[in-house]
Amino acid sequence: RLPLSLRSEDRLYVHASAERPEKWLYIRDMDAAERCLSASDARFIFCGHTHIPAIYYALPGSRPIHFSPLDNVAAPLSALRRHLIVVGAVGQPRDRNPAAC
Template structure:
């Protein structure tokens, strides 16, 4: 089975449209949305509307912390994230808020566990950023493969039985193997706000038959998104960071 995994869209219409065009060309068997449909970006209504349509067509979708903040109000967020969450709430319909509120924290497909942040207390939104946090994520689940987002930085963690995970940084558009002798945490990067120094949108293509995952990078019109961020009155830095991928 080939599964396209999109995380951290962050209300970036231009990035989402470019990625969905790439997904259509790849023709995966299933689509998974890993949360944070909204937050930071200027088009939250469009992002949720597309997620609703994709879910109606069979896509899996889980909740992200920015989705939760848009529905229930921000708490413990950075100043920019807090401001964007309050603005986002004013842009969503009651139906769209209800859709976000009903999203689950986790989903399973083809033996893999999908979660926005980590399998370890997913409702607390911990980050998987290093070997220690990857080990905690694996310890919280029996799944051999856990797919998550949240950090906006693509990464793979390989774990042999009885050993700490080892981190690997995947190359753009090159498949990385997933060994049957190891457990894995795959962090898929971000569609709408990459932070790994590459400003191109990122999504993952998981191939369970070939036992590999590819971080697919897709260029998009970042300047158009930045202009809309400024026009909406959102913090200027949210547009600037799209240009540098940080």
């Protein structure tokens, strides 16, 4: 059985939200992103579970901002920001579309 989360230096890897990994919470909006970022001091949090990729970032003491990446354009990373990267997932999504993100 795999752990619900794994910390490696400034990175946290978690299947669902860092807020309460055992509850399999979805990150679908800014409020959920804020709770996830608040649950850990990791600079980068990587999660899946939603089947919909997304990127959020936040400066200390600020609400997260949803970042919309462009195709074939690198996403900028700042040493001042914390980042939440929702990598998406494969498997059995609720919308019945089994295609990978």
